[in-house]
Amino acid sequence: MNSDSEEDFEATYEAGDEDEDGDVGVETAADNVVVHPSISQPMNVPPFMRELDLDAMHAPEFPEYSNIGIADPEDGEFQIGMEYSSRKSVVAAIRSYTIARGVDYDMYEYEPQTFYAKCKMYGRGCDWLIRASLIRKKDHSKLDSDTIAEAIRPLVETDPSIKVKSIIAEVQSRFNYTISYRKAWLAKQKSIAKVFGDWEESFQALPWWLSVMVQKMTGSVVQIETRPLYNGNEEAQRVKILHRVFWSFNPCVRAFRHCKPLVQVNETHLYGKYKGTLLVAVAQDGNQNIVSIAFALVEGEAADAWHFFLRNLRMHVVRKDGVGMILDRHESIRAAVNRSGGDWQPPRAWWMFCIRHIGSNFLRAFKVPHLQKLVVNIGYSRTMEEYNINYKRLEERGEAYARWCDAIGLRHWYWHSTRDIDGAI
Template sequence: MIESDRLKYHVQCRQADNGCQWSLRVALRQNLGYWEVRRVGGVHSCLAPTMSQGHRQLDSSLICRVILPLIQSNPSVSIPVLQGAVQASYHFKPSYRKVWMDKQKAITQIYGDWKESYNKVPKLLQALQSCFPGTICDLSVKPFYDGHLLVRDYSMFDKVFWSFPSCVKAFHHCKPFVSVDGMHLYRTYGGVLLIAVAQDGNSNVLPIAFAIVESESTESWSFFLTNMRRDVTPKDGMLVIFDKFQAIKATLISDDSGWHPPRAYHAYCIRHMAANFLTRFKSAEGKRYLINAAYSPSKAGYEWNMDALRGVSPTIIDWAGHFRKEIWLQHCESEHRFGHITTNLFECINVVLNDTRYLPISAIVRIMYKRLQKLFVTKGREEQSQLAAGCQFSQRLLAAIEKNGEGIPKMRVTHCDRRASVFVVEELEPFEGWGAVPSVFGYRRARVTAAYSNPSTIRAEAVFKVYEMGFSPIPDESMWAEWHGMRLCPNPVMRRKATRRPVSTRFWNHMDETE
């Protein structure tokens, strides 16, 4: 810029000192109300070292104005999508780094500062317990040191567990099993979000307990599973499915865990077992036989697949023999598994909650509450309408009956042993009206009921009771009671390195391939 005022601008090339002769002079035509180019001097004889698609006046305030609504709806929105939104609005494309920095500013505007969010956690939990009595919270802190000096007015965040009374009551009417796993958190401070997932009689997925910890250590899993066993899932005879992670296994088999048979049963996720198998033996054919053996509902089917696996490699049989059969084979623990042999329920929740891993810790707690609040309202209305329509069983069960009935019109039941789930049928020639014979419907119903070995959870009334309690609204933050305890600060160990773009800590393997 050579000269500028409210009536004229005179500019020259940035490379003028290197001999470039380009310049431009514009002036305002006041009587006509527009700017006019008066003179263009010379041509560019320079070559810019880089081609920039941005603009120096496209600052963070303008970028935030565009990307703020996108981040509010989806905090995990990618940077290229945000770049495209800015380019569509201003016809300039800012750099990746510039948009990434502005995204962090936008998240701070919406959800608050990461460091300060740790100090909000005790106040938020106190507010939840006040507006929603029965909310379960367990906050663990450590002394905070500045170098070698103890800071008495501060405590350092260690881990936190929470669950809501609606989730505790809902689990009494769900199938007696849970799937547990962890989800890594990113951005300024890391950590792991531990979640326990249940399922109602209509196959709806329901998270029931949460914890944020530093890492998936034995101490962290013991903290989570102990709180969950004591306050959320005290019923006996339930099943816990996990991914064969050693820290979870060590916690479950400890003497005072409360997760021992017959109070609780354990099961490995077959997808994680198959992924470990493929990493070790590099045999896709063997992996297929292993999965088929795990899913087989009968001992004969299991033995056939194991014989085929032995033909692939006898070493594989020795490897599989190190695992207790009831912990990975469906036919050994069929009455507890309800057809589940993987942690896919958690993976469903992982996808839904993927955007929360980029948020401050206090925002994670609030978003979990609001999403559960919305889920209970939506599912509660759906099940209430089913009861009003006179349905006695869940829609998932009725759909399974219809599907199983498609191939049965030529069958007749000659023997029925419900306890052993053994049915003897004979194939008949089709004739008109056979579908209305009661024995056929009885077979169809018995076949499906065998898959749902706990009939009380599949009734429409039981499914409605899962979502009957609901959630109270959280009052505005200005109405929360003051927190008179120590100020809370984050653990410096959990702070992620800021030397480059955040890198995912997840290792992708064969389990992530679509089968």
């Protein structure tokens, strides 16, 4: 038998309507066959027994995979179009087939999703050769986002930030169907809501959660700013909109008293249903462990938002004087520092720029990646001699580069090892 055919097979599905997830569904064309009871059945057989379809009772649960591990049941040969659940099942069927006939074969990889098995005597009296290919089935109308959400729940519980493409791969592996990006994304949102609650419930519970935290963890700090809600020109009663919130846990407040007199602030954008920015302040203990000391949810990197964060940070957490504050060169932070009334300026505090941010700013300004490392080395110079050597090298490559560094101000270059701190924010 020669099963090596290049014939392409048409899909046995026809397009249906769009399902609730916005994907085109599929349905198989099949007739319903009813086997009626024979009139020669004995009269003492209960009526419900006369309607039993004994053939259907003994049919495999998944008929499309009923031939796994065997060749054609009638003549023991492979047939074009036979389907198996996995590559392992195909190999097992080929192995059983060749062992039963006392022959041997070689396996060839044609491409990642196709392989050949060929008789070792091929071309010398035998023409047996078989090809197996992976068939990726497109979406199924019954494989909706609710079903997928339940299937991926363990993954979401372990990693709520799991990527959508990973969900698509998981569904492909489990169900052998390729779903759309939209359906996978929707399933992820539903699964997150089932595990952690939905967005609205979470925001409604936030004030209550923070209140309980302060009660149960005495010494913790929470500061909330709200805005009124208007219905037209009228202010809604007993309803407020969350604007900003600052918090610090009591263990964080106490821990900072034993840390280096050094604070670094940074931000990260939120990409959930409700946008905004998370502001974080971290410190470092004597063993170079990173300690998060304060947090805030604000509307963005505006000067008012940073002022809200830095004011509360100074009032409730960083109360000692003579501290250093590491920040990036964002104008909104500098504006907030200037508005601090001296709280974050000498002699109470000295502020400096993060070397990593300086390197990024330099690359953005000049587009010369090969000099970015030299700028970073200037920042990490531990002696004036080392600084002058690195600075001279940069100046030799272009006076504009050196003038750009001069504009920052030497006293604002922070050369302490901040790699661990940067990575923690």
